[in-house]
Amino acid sequence: MTLAISYEDIVAAAGRIKGIAVRTPLIENLALNERLGGRVFIKPECLQHAGAFKFRGAYNRISQLTDEEKKRGVVAFSSGNHAQGVALAARMLGVKATIVMPKDAPEIKVRNTKGYGAIVRLFDRYSESREAIAAEISEKEGAIVVPSFNDPYIMAGQGTIGLEIAEDLKAIGVTPDQILTGCGGGGLASGLYTVLGREFPGAARYVVEPATYDDTKRSLESGTRQQADITVKSICDALLSDSPGPLTFAVLQAFGVKGLTVSDREAADAVAYASEILKLTTEPGGVVSLAALLEGRVEAKGQTSVIVLSGGNIDPKLLAACLAGTAV
Structure with a gap:
């Protein structure tokens, strides 16, 4: 394999x-x-x-997008650490970022993600699918999905x-x-x-x-x-x-x-x-x-x-x- x-x-x-x-x-x-x-x-x-540690993977992923993909922006879903890593990496690389975060995510993580310049879309982790929301944003805006691990x-x-x-x-x-x-x-x-x-x-x-x-x-x-x-x-x-x-x-x-x-x-x-x-x-x-x-x-x-x-x-x-x- x-x-x-x-x-x-x-x-x-x-x-x-x-x-x-x-x-x-x-x-x-x-x-x-x-x-x-x-x-x-x-x-x-x-x-x-x-x-x-999430910043490492986020920067490595976003840095490999083509110029055309960077113009479309990125979308990610995370309770907080991947959110912040993607938001910061995207800002450093001049890429728009939208992050799907649960409503009960720690306040400091939501605040920091916004502070790095990302748009935050809150959802209910117990009744909504973060993957589905990210997919909807990706389809609507053409944003590239940046997974948190897979x-x-x-x-x-x-x-x-x-x-x-x-x-x-x-x-x-x-x-x-x-x-x-x-x-x-x-x-x-x-x-x-x-x-x-x-x-x-x-x-x-x-x-x-x-x-x-x-x-x-x-x-x-x-x-x-x-x-x-x-x-x-x-x-x-x-x-x-x-x-x-x-x-x-x-x-x-x-x-x-x-x-x-x-x-x-x-x-x-x-x-x-x-x-x-x-x-x-x-x-x-x-x-x-x-x-x-x-x-x-x-x-x-x-x-x-x-x-x-x-x-x-x-x-x-x-x-x-x-x-x-x-x-x-």
Whole structure:
């Protein structure tokens, strides 16, 4: 089976975003290492433009549009991080952007998306189809749909995170035992493991999801794509995809990825830990990989782990609740 992206596609994407996207550091924290009894390398994509890794894929995708397509504009659907990434990338490339966002998306994400110059179309995620709305806008205005994960350019753009991780680990002579990243539709994970599955074939590879949105975990266990119940609510709004994409799922299968889950309370506790100990502002959906380590979903003692903190766009009220232990 031919996969949607290759290592070479990700190298090409890295060339396109070089000097544009932030090359986020790979950091360690002594307190975290001591708590877990191992080494943990943290990739803080909460420090990326627009506060999440999504900017990488969005810029890579929109930059590849023809001049004629750029004139028609783009449309995307997202609860917030992809929305902001597309809005910012489109503004940088001089492209009109319309973003379909749920009415219950975090206020900060809606505000920032508008701030980057995009037109926001709100919808009810429990009674309306965001895909149908985006398709209608695309048909009416001729706008190019920029998917949030199931697209080769998006996947390759997110995979540039893996190139940076591999380069930094090799520079200090470290080989990881396990790698964990959050997962919604699988765009980040598929790109990440296309690189790290090749660079560190002996490392265990995991995706982490909210317990109520474990569709990727169940898909990997069953061998067929499973659905999540989208009527269920979770504070991990960045990860509420109803199913892994066919393109992303094939990659995750090919690299032997396994699924883990954490509860909303565990994600909220990890937000507090990241703020108080790591001095990083994260959002619940962006910190599930850390939560999985803190909660012992995999053994970290005596291991070298790599985690991606994928986003930090959290409403101040929710951050305060996480710090107070009252978020859930």
